[in-house]
Amino acid sequence: MNFGFDLDGVLFPWHENVYQWCRDNLDVDVSYREFWSWPDGWFGSRRNKPFIHDIVRLPELYLTPLAKKTHIKAIHRINRLIPGEIHYITARPVEVTDATKEWFQFSELPFSDNVHFTKKQGGKKEVLLKRLNCSFYVEDRVDYAESVLGVSNLFLVNRIWNEGFEHPDVVRIKDVKDIPNILERGL
Numbered sequence: 044m045n046f047g048f049d050l051d052g053v054l055f056p057w058h059e060n061v062y063q064w065c066r067d068n069l070d071v072d073v074s075y076r077e078f079w080s081w082p083d084g085w086f087g088s089r090r091n092k093p094f095i096h097d098i099v100r101l102p103e104l105y106l107t108p109l110a111k112k113t114h115i116k117a118i119h120r121i122n123r124l125i126p127g128e129i130h131y132i133t134a135r136p137v138e139v140t141d142a143t144k145e146w147f148q149f150s151e152l153p154f155s156d157n158v159h160f161t162k163k164q165g166g167k168k169e170v171l172l173k174r175l176n177c178s179f180y181v182e183d184r185v186d187y188a189e190s191v192l193g194v195s196n197l198f199l200v201n202r203i204w205n206e207g208f209e210h211p212d213v214v215r216i217k218d219v220k221d222i223p224n225i226l227e228r229g230l
């Protein structure tokens with residue numbers, strides 16, 4: 044049994060980076076909550092605009108901070124509890140492939156060669172998860188969570204953009220570091 048992780052909003056604070064970048068470079072003066080409320084917050088209501096298309100392709104927003112030590116520890120523990128491979132499956136734009144690889148190079152996460160870009164491989168997380176035999180997946184977005192439910196057991200990290208979403212087969216967590224204890228107790 045293999046275990047899959049999303050990156051942004053799960054292992055990497057991309058939303059914090061985008062918020063900070065927009066405050067520094069654009070005329071953004073709303074709270075983090077207002078910025079990321081979904082789908083009508085500052086970002087969500089502009090998500091199809093060309094300038095947003097450019098912002099999400101800025102490599103600098105994918106390089107720091109490196110993976111949290113608490114996450115690295117948790118993933119090692121998960122791997123002992125569920126022996127198998129760890130995979131990282133992301134819908135990041137292909138333009139940030141090098142930045143992503145650089146982040147993994149310095150982040151010391153286990154199985155760091157197992158990085159998969161859905162946009163290079165058919166476009167769907169559930170297809171990749173099935174192909175990679177991932178019985179578990181950790182996600183932060185509702186749309187992906189719903190599409191993955193039939194394939195993997197799902198952990199959903201509590202975020203502003205998924206507030207209110209409930210599903211009997213979804214296990215909500217505050218942080219990746221909560222997962223080992225949940226697995227030990229039994230799902």
Ligand SMILES: [Mg+2]
Pocket residue numbers: 049050051052053182183184
């Ligand atoms: Mg995500």
